[in-house]
Amino acid sequence: MTIVGIRCDAGARTGVGHLVRCVALAEELVARGVVVVFLSDLGGVAWAESQLTQRGLPWRPPPADPAALVATADELELDALVVDSYTLPPEHSAAVRATGRPVLAIVDGDFRGQTADIYVDQNLDSAIDVPGALGLAGLDYALFRSSVRSLRPAAPPVHTDARTPKVVAFFGGTDAYRAAPEIAVRLAQTGARFDATIIGADESLRDELHAVVPAEGQRFDIIAPTDDLPKLLAEADLAVSASGTSTWELLCLGLPAALVWVVDNQILGYDRTIARGYGAGLGRLGHLGVDAVDTLERLLTDAAARTELAQRAWSAVDGRGVERVADALLAKAASPR
Template sequence: MSLPRHTAAGPAVGVRVDAGGRMGVGHAVRCLALTQEMRGRGVDVTVYGSLDVPWVRNGYERAGVPVESPGKILDATLTHVVIDGYDVPASLGESLRSNGIHVTALVDDAFGAHQIADLYVDQNYGAQPHIGGPAGSTALAGVPYALFRDEILAARSAEAHAADGVPRVLAVFGGTDPFGASDLLVPMLLDTGEPLQLLVLCPDPDRADHLRALPRAAGQEVEVVASVPDIAAAAAASDLAVSAAGSTVWELLTIGTPTAVVCVVDNQEPGYRATTDDGLVLPAGRLPALAAGDAAERSAAVAALRRLLTEPELRTSLRVGGMRLFDGRGRARVADAMGVRKPEGSA
């Protein structure tokens, strides 16, 4: 049975995305950035998905965006849909396009690229435009199309703090740390033996208690929190960060926070290789190898972390390079490529 053709008086955008559990928050956070851009253009946006992380859901609510169940998207009156999720079936994009709706798919290399869309966007460093979409489709790739939330852009514009004394370190492994990266990376930071003031984001209470109890050397302070009111501001106030090699890395580079990254899952491998090979970030290892007790992987990662803690000139170089590469205007470019303009008569 064919679906009714969708029409709308002006642009009306649906976003199909989820957050929470083992999928983390990266998909929903970059969609939030694009949503904020479209809301700034006076465009109506509705999210169709499960947002089980309170701060992510609150971000959409502050933007005035309702959240509906995924199944409702096929009955909505929409002109454009953004799909971001590796497990969303290609039949969704195909059905929407057959009813005259412009579909944008956010992808990461081959992950998510099965979707049937009019526009494919891969925001990752070193990405190549997707090949294999339907006839007439367009593909954008690379850092000019990186999507950043209002909070990231505000932190980028803030005056840089003067680094002095013991380095302030932010450790963040996705919004939920779904693979327990903090269990391995926090001990590695402490094993450098270098003084530090470490702030760890860890929403799991039992894991947080374990991290607080870890032995530490003189001059090492550790604070473990479930969340912070403004992660971007926390990053901007830090001398360096340790992060999973997902979309958070692009945010840290945009803000100008020198970063070491750990590759947590397979879909992060292309970005991990590209950014570490080109010296944009330092390598903190691959989580599966670290978890398996690979001594060489761990030793190399600890050495990289020690360099980041002890070499201010290196941190300055990483800060300048990251901010030069990411200009913060990617979300406007993607909205333009979607053809989403302010409705006629809007301010």
């Protein structure tokens, strides 16, 4: 029996992107008979905790230092460790590798000092060249949860003007930078008709969203974070979100997307996605103006434009990245250094 530990965190400021893609990998590993244990600080975010508990994935608080991580690896009899963190000191993964256990590091361009036997960078046009390590780079290795993969259409959707466009706006499990109210305002300013579901990550955000007044022909449905988000997206005509891990899920679903960037580490992915025509760019959150409103209006009123985006998005991924990453990890675990 193979046992894999996953070291990742989530939180109100950290967000849930690291956890979501690790859950995707965990699902695939468990389906293959692997035992997976999360070593995670989930920041008290109930939605994050539910992603593990509802899947029966055990988790415990993260070890405080490299020695404690090695002790935990020994206690759990780990065969391999997955690391996905912007803040974990690199000494932690180095200590585990020193025991002979393989380490897989999920990164976003910058390795942040992590050393590993396998690096995974699922970002568009990424590249990895580390002597002695296996690099899995690009959208072929994008990690999608089963709830997303199961909803991937057999062909790219074709949009029509036959119904009021359905919009879903979401900004991670915490919306730490309070994007949802600003996007709701910009949607209302388009004057175009729509039926929008907007995720309010907490009660104060939902209060702000309820205060946004829709124009005639517009409707807002303000809801709390939900595990039904993939289903809502699969039924939508347009998504509005922040550039990041969730962007690749939108591509998998063939869903036209209008994207913003919020923090600096999203800029590169945002620019590449827009340049390839896989999404429509609204700009930087907090600085959205008339151009963003015009872009949203075009997407809401031009079914052909949405169809073109959908075709490009759907063709960018095949949804099987998690299988490829699991193959590589288990092969390495079976023949450690």
